[in-house]
Amino acid sequence: MHGRFxxxxxxVAFAAAALSAVLSxxxxxxxxxxxxxxxxxxxxxxxxPNLSGIWQANNEANWDLQxxxxxxxxxxxxxxxxxxxxxxxAAPVLALGAAGAVPGSxxxxxxxxxxxxxxxxxxxxxxxxxHWIDRDPELKCYLPGIPRAMYxxxxxxxxxxxxxxxxxYEFSNTARTIHLDKVAGPPDDTWMGHSVGHWxxxxxxxxxxxxxxxxxxxRAGDFHSDALxxxxxxxxxSPDIIQYEVTIEDPKVFTRPWRIAMPLYRRVEPNxxxxxxxxxxxxxxxxxxxxxxxxxxxxxxxxxxxxDITRKVPxxxxxxxxxxxx
Amino acid sequence: MRDRFSRxxxxxxxxxxxxxAGLSxxxxxxxxxxxxxxxxxxxPTSAAALQTSWGEPDLQGIWTDESDTPLQRSPKYANQxxxxxxxxxxxxxxxxxxxxxxxxxxxxxxxDVAGAYNAQFMSVKHTGARTSLIVDPxxxxxxxxxxxxxxxxxxxxxxxxxxxxxTETCKNKSIACAGGKYDPTPSPRFAELPPRYNTARMNxxxxxxxxxxxxxxxxxxxxxxGGATGSFRxxxxxxxxxxxxxxxxxxxxxxxxxVMNGSPHLPAGIRQWYGDSRGxxxxxxxxxxxxxxxxxxxxxxxxxxxxxxxxWTRTGPNSLEYVVTIEDPTVWTRPWTVKQEFTRQSGDQxxxxxxxxCIEGNYASPGLMRGQRMAEAAFAHGQGPDPATSDNxxxxxxxxxxxxx
Numbered sequence: 001m002h003g004r005f006x007x008x009x010x011x012v013a014f015a016a017a018a019l020s021a022v023l024s025x026x027x028x029x030x031x032x033x034x035x036x037x038x039x040x041x042x043x044x045x046x047x048x049p050n051l052s053g054i055w056q057a058n059n060e061a062n063w064d065l066q067x068x069x070x071x072x073x074x075x076x077x078x079x080x081x082x083x084x085x086x087x088x089x090a091a092p093v094l095a096l097g098a099a100g101a102v103p104g105s106x107x108x109x110x111x112x113x114x115x116x117x118x119x120x121x122x123x124x125x126x127x128x129x130x131h132w133i134d135r136d137p138e139l140k141c142y143l144p145g146i147p148r149a150m151y152x153x154x155x156x157x158x159x160x161x162x163x164x165x166x167x168x169y170e171f172s173n174t175a176r177t178i179h180l181d182k183v184a185g186p187p188d189d190t191w192m193g194h195s196v197g198h199w200x201x202x203x204x205x206x207x208x209x210x211x212x213x214x215x216x217x218x219r220a221g222d223f224h225s226d227a228l229x230x231x232x233x234x235x236x237x238s239p240d241i242i243q244y245e246v247t248i249e250d251p252k253v254f255t256r257p258w259r260i261a262m263p264l265y266r267r268v269e270p271n272x273x274x275x276x277x278x279x280x281x282x283x284x285x286x287x288x289x290x291x292x293x294x295x296x297x298x299x300x301x302x303x304x305x306x307x308d309i310t311r312k313v314p315x316x317x318x319x320x321x322x323x324x325x326x
Numbered sequence: 327m328r329d330r331f332s333r334x335x336x337x338x339x340x341x342x343x344x345x346x347a348g349l350s351x352x353x354x355x356x357x358x359x360x361x362x363x364x365x366x367x368x369x370p371t372s373a374a375a376l377q378t379s380w381g382e383p384d385l386q387g388i389w390t391d392e393s394d395t396p397l398q399r400s401p402k403y404a405n406q407x408x409x410x411x412x413x414x415x416x417x418x419x420x421x422x423x424x425x426x427x428x429x430x431x432x433x434x435x436x437x438d439v440a441g442a443y444n445a446q447f448m449s450v451k452h453t454g455a456r457t458s459l460i461v462d463p464x465x466x467x468x469x470x471x472x473x474x475x476x477x478x479x480x481x482x483x484x485x486x487x488x489x490x491x492x493t494e495t496c497k498n499k500s501i502a503c504a505g506g507k508y509d510p511t512p513s514p515r516f517a518e519l520p521p522r523y524n525t526a527r528m529n530x531x532x533x534x535x536x537x538x539x540x541x542x543x544x545x546x547x548x549x550x551x552g553g554a555t556g557s558f559r560x561x562x563x564x565x566x567x568x569x570x571x572x573x574x575x576x577x578x579x580x581x582x583x584x585v586m587n588g589s590p591h592l593p594a595g596i597r598q599w600y601g602d603s604r605g606x607x608x609x610x611x612x613x614x615x616x617x618x619x620x621x622x623x624x625x626x627x628x629x630x631x632x633x634x635x636x637x638w639t640r641t642g643p644n645s646l647e648y649v650v651t652i653e654d655p656t657v658w659t660r661p662w663t664v665k666q667e668f669t670r671q672s673g674d675q676x677x678x679x680x681x682x683x684c685i686e687g688n689y690a691s692p693g694l695m696r697g698q699r700m701a702e703a704a705f706a707h708g709q710g711p712d713p714a715t716s717d718n719x720x721x722x723x724x725x726x727x728x729x730x731x
Contacts, residue, residue: 042565046379052564142686157583159562159569161386162379163673166562166569168581173682175571175581177560183676190681214686273585276598280543280685284534291695293532293702 046162049202049236053158054267054274057151057244060105062138064220065260066115067107073100074219075133091307092133108151110245110259115222121253128221136219140287141279143174143191145215146208146230147246147260155267157274165197165204170277178206186210189226204234225252240266376610376640380565383610385638388678389646389668390558394421395454396730397551397664399466403457407466417453420729425450449556453730454667459551461649462663468626475627475657481521486719488513489529493717502720512714525624529719531698534691539624541691543684546572546580547600547623548616548634549650551666558671558678568605568612577684584614592618597630599623612638628654644670694718 044050060068073089073096080086093100107113117125128135138144144152154170163181168174178195186194193208208230216223229249237243245261248254290300299306315321378384403409409417458466471479487506490496491513496503516530527538539545550557550572558573568584584605592602602618616634623629637649646668653661671677701713 040566042380045564050564052567140685143681143683157569159564159567159583161562161564164386164562166560166571168569168571168583173580175569175579175680177562177571177680179676182674184674186676187679191683191686192681271589273592274583275592275596276600278544278599283685284542288534288692288695291692291699292534293699 043239045160048160048199048204050160051158051165051204051234051236051242052160054155054272055158055242055264056153056155056267057262058265059108059151059262060103061108061151061260061262062148062153062218063102064105065107065109065218065222066220067109067113068102068105068220070104071102074102091309095309095311108260108262110261114258116255116258118253118255121223125221125223128216128223130221132219132221135216135221137215138219139283141172141283143215144169144171145191145211146176146193146195147232147248148215148217149174149192150244150246150264151262154277155272155274168274170274171279173276173278178204191215193228193230200233202235204232206230206232206234208232223253224248224250227252237263240268376643378563378565382563382565383607383612383640384563385561385568385612385640385646386563387673388558388560388671388676390556390671391454391552391666392451392669393454393667394451394730395456395459395666397459398468399458399460400731404465406457407461407464408456409453414453414455417729421450421453424728449554450728451556456665459664459666460662461665462651463660469658469660469662471627472655472657472659478521479627485515485518485520486526486528488515489714490717490719492712492715493529494715495717495720500720502717510715512712516714523622525622527719529717531694531718534695537691537694539622540575540578541694543578543682543688543691544599544622546574546578546682547625548619548632549625549636549652549664550574551664559668560678560680571678571680573678573680575684577679577682577687579680579682584612591615594618597621601632601634608637610639612636614638625652626657628652628657631656646670 041052042050045052063074072087073093075090075092076087077090078086079088089100109115115125133139138148138152143149149156149167149169149171152169152171156167156169159166159168163179165178165180167176167178174192176192176195178197180197180199183196189210189212191212191214194210195206195208197204197206199205209228211224211226211228213224213226213228227250231247231249233243233245235243235245242264243261244264245259247257247259249257285296289295289297290303290305297305299308376384378386399406460466460468463469483505487496487503490503491506491509492511494500496506496508499508520528524535524537525539527541528536530536534542550559553574555575560571560573562569566586568586569581570584571579571581573579580600582600582603584603586605588606589604591604592598596602597618597620599620599622601616603614603616605612605614607613614634614636616636617632619630619632621630623632625632631654633653635651635653637647639647639649641647648666648668649663651661651663652658698713698718701710701716704710705712
């Protein structure tokens with residue numbers, strides 16, 4: 001038997017063709033307007049390197065800023081051996097197979113690669129990691145904070161003007177404006193910080209302050225307090241690569257300033273645009289599913305989802321059936 | 327009992343009130359316009375100062391509508407496009423009086439508890455120059471619904487009324503029960519799904535989806551005219567690119583990045599809460615065509631077929647004209663057009679809230695469900711009233727008394 005995937009691809013392709021037929025009709029309706037020729041992106045704006053465009057990190061920093069080997073899953077449990085390195089995937093992500101695994105990384109923390117936690121803070125970080133599902137604000141679709149928003153696996157868009165630079169992030173529909181001109185501080189502490197920038201030659205330097213203590217740096221439980229103070233540096237290395245560096249200071253959590261660095265890559269696809277990732281809708285079941293009158297998951301116990309994975313492999317999907325068997 | 331939406335409106339309203347207090351002489355400025363019913367963009371001011379350093383029209387800054395104009399023209403002003411100065415003075419006086427009042431219904435009733443928030447929590451701005459935001463049709467009213475849309479609206483209303491029928495709201499013949507009638511027996515329709523995907527508040531909390539979109543932190547979208555708490559938009563431009571951030575509701579801000587490269591709309595299968603905005607310049611006017619809305623959105627009954635054609639024109643150092651034609655042949659018998667004047671706000675003070683963090687503080691959405699589950703459990707044990715006889719959906723903030731409406 002031929003793979004079922006190719007078969008459904010065909011259906012999808014047909015559907016897409018049908019849709020684009022409908023779409024072309026829709027376009028003709030508006031085609032009375034004459035769109036101006038697309039403006040080329042100049043290399044400089046107001047004499048400064050033009051960072052405008054859609055960018056995305058292409059690394060594993062959102063999993064863990066520090067160097068780490070690949071892991072079988074984001075949530076693991078002891079396997080048959082009592083060793084840490086022999087743990088196996090645990091129920092919450094088990095059904096995802098390799099898609100639930102964590103890719104390895106050489107890390108983005110500069111210098112010795114260590115995050116200089118104060119002793120007590122290090123305990124909190126470890127505890128955070130153990131309670132990742134309960135504590136990571138990403139899972140609840142809370143705002144990602146800076147710098148995390150810069151290297152999550154979602155694109156973001158820079159719109160660079162002369163006295164403001166706007167950054168719009170796909171994840172959770174959030175944004176920040178970097179003020180290059182005079183501006184009052186924010187009325188409150190924030191997830192995304194208050195960003196004030198200036199140009200140091202051809203490098204954009206942004207000081208970010210007024211954070212709350214709620215965002216994380218990654219899925220490994222790395223955290224900060226409301227004393228977080230960032231200095232970001234954006235340097236255009238080539239038209240499609242920004243070198244991004246952040247100095248991170250937080251005397252309540254770290255014993256000294258430390259630094260992360262990574263390239264950000266332009267999304268060069270000609271039709272690239274930010275789409276929505278309005279995840280607060282996506283997490284309603286995760287956060288409130290236990291409060292439904294008729295639960296969709298049969299095993300909510302109060303606030304606890306007792307994940308009981310029953311995966312019955314349907315006929316035609318057993319692995320040997322994919323390879324010509326019957 | 328009330329939802330968190332109205333409750334958290336307080337914070338925003340207070341913030342909005344503070345902003346309004348700081349606003350400068352908004353009324354006189356807009357009233358200088360020539361009363362022309364034209365839907366077309368205003369003649370642009372020819373100052374080079376209104377261009378960016380790279381030569382595009384400059385729409386940048388924080389913009390808001392500093393006055394209150396109802397979306398639709400009240401029948402009271404049927405043949406009048408603009409208020410007279412005397413009318414505006416009088417309306418301002420009447421509306422200022424609304425601010426301080428403490429509206430109550432009969433003490434000890436559910437509705438009285440629901441009315442614990444008075445008009446203090448709404449933003450009341452100076453009365454605008456025009457009698458309606460709608461400039462076309464010329465009567466200033468939303469055009470009639472198509473027969474199908476009328477049927478859908480009626481079915482939706484009937485469903486909502488059924489969930490209220492055994493509550494005090496209907497027993498007391500409250501305006502919230504208009505079109506329905508009291509029946510002490512709870513409706514069997516409590517077990518039904520609404521006629522279509524729910525976007526508004528209903529008297530049931532079986533699921534998160536029973537909440538109104540604002541209660542689920544899913545408001546914000548187009549078209550955006552400000553509403554009861556006002557709204558701000560921050561525009562930043564780069565050569566060939568425009569980004570807008572809307573500060574709306576209570577921490578329900580959202581952003582749009584206008585695609586300016588002349589490419590066609592997204593494939594029809596990609597639907598978004600904020601639609602798909604594609605823009606180009608026509609002279610000094612930014613024209614944005616918006617389609618691809620999600621069927622989960624609802625603007626006055628229009629969902630996935632909503633089509634907006636926006637025209638943004640800088641008309642002066644501190645003024646921006648916004649004209650939007652709203653079209654959905656499945657809902658309205660003809661397109662209609664709204665015009666709004668925005669005033670530039672201080673960039674230094676930067677009174678805009680960028681954080682769409684509504685969900686972080688949304689204790690009431692789960693709280694309402696938990697409350698319902700507890701009331702059901704208690705009732706099953708012979709304690710408390712049948713939850714179906716309580717009204718958890720209706721609130722009165724006081725806008726219904728606004729003489730502008």
